[in-house]
Amino acid sequence: MFQVNDTVMYGSSGVCRISEICAKKFGGSEVLYYVLKPVYDENSTIYCPVDSPKLKIRQLLSxxxxxxxxxxxxxxxxxxxxxxxxxxxxxxxxxxxxxxxxxxxxxxxxxxxxxxxxxxxxxxxxxxxxxxxxxxxxxxxxxxxxxxxxxxxxxxxxxxxxxxxxxxxxxxxx
Incomplete structure (x- = not known):
């Protein structure tokens, strides 16, 4: 699991910083989300389920x-x-x-x-x-x-x- 302030790649959204990890309630069940802030698009915020099997989040290259x-x-x-x-x-x-x-x-x-x-x-x-x-x-x-x-x-x-x-x-x- 990634941590707050980690910098990651998120699909075609590019380089993002994890600003927080929070729980949101949808349809009676609580889901944990990464809150991502794209580094090159400061006005955007992306919510990405932590346990999604389709998760397109990964570490940056070295x-x-x-x-x-x-x-x-x-x-x-x-x-x-x-x-x-x-x-x-x-x-x-x-x-x-x-x-x-x-x-x-x-x-x-x-x-x-x-x-x-x-x-x-x-x-x-x-x-x-x-x-x-x-x-x-x-x-x-x-x-x-x-x-x-x-x-x-x-x-x-x-x-x-x-x-x-x-x-x-x-x-x-x-």
Whole structure:
């Protein structure tokens, strides 16, 4: 069980601080709730049942886990789904589940598809843009909070780490 003042990830709501744990009565039974305050949306409050089997609350990644994810990024690939509806369903499920590796694969697939469409003069689907932004927000908020950097510094940080990784790979003798 999490404690008051713990900082956690809550589904696609992002990084939240547990402001209190309280009991609320609904339909004659008392249920224990985490009261969550999203770190990047101070005006919101989320009530999350403590004992829900569908609970989408988890500990934040560690700094080392983030560095490991960044190292794996160049190899992260997912199969593109041509059917827009099937793609939307699959990608929405990935965002909802919040698995970091899957989110990275999704962002990468959408990024390369957007670039390809741009080069060929075609429009990027609005639904794909929305899903990509949602996935990026989830990752960026957690990375920023854990690494103690600003949200707008996350992409340059990742790019810098990937650049260092590439330089180290090129410097190794064959």
């Amino acid at each position: 700094v080392n886990e983030i560095y490991r994810l960044i190292q794996e990024m160049p190899d992260a690939q997912t199969e593109w789904i041509d059917n827009e509806q099937q793609r939307k369903e699959k990608f929405s499920k990935i965002v909802k589940e919040g698995d970091h590796r899957e989110l990275i694969k999704l962002i990468r697939a959408l990024y390369f598809n957007r670039e390809e469409k741009h080069r060929s003069g075609k429009k990027f689907y609005l639904s794909d843009e929305r899903i990509m932004k949602e996935a990026e927000t989830i990752l960026h908020e957690e990375f920023a909070h854990v690494l103690n950097i600003k949200l707008e510094e996350v992409v340059p940080f990742i790019m810098g780490e990937l650049q260092k990784q590439e330089e180290a790979r090129c410097a190794q003798p064959e």
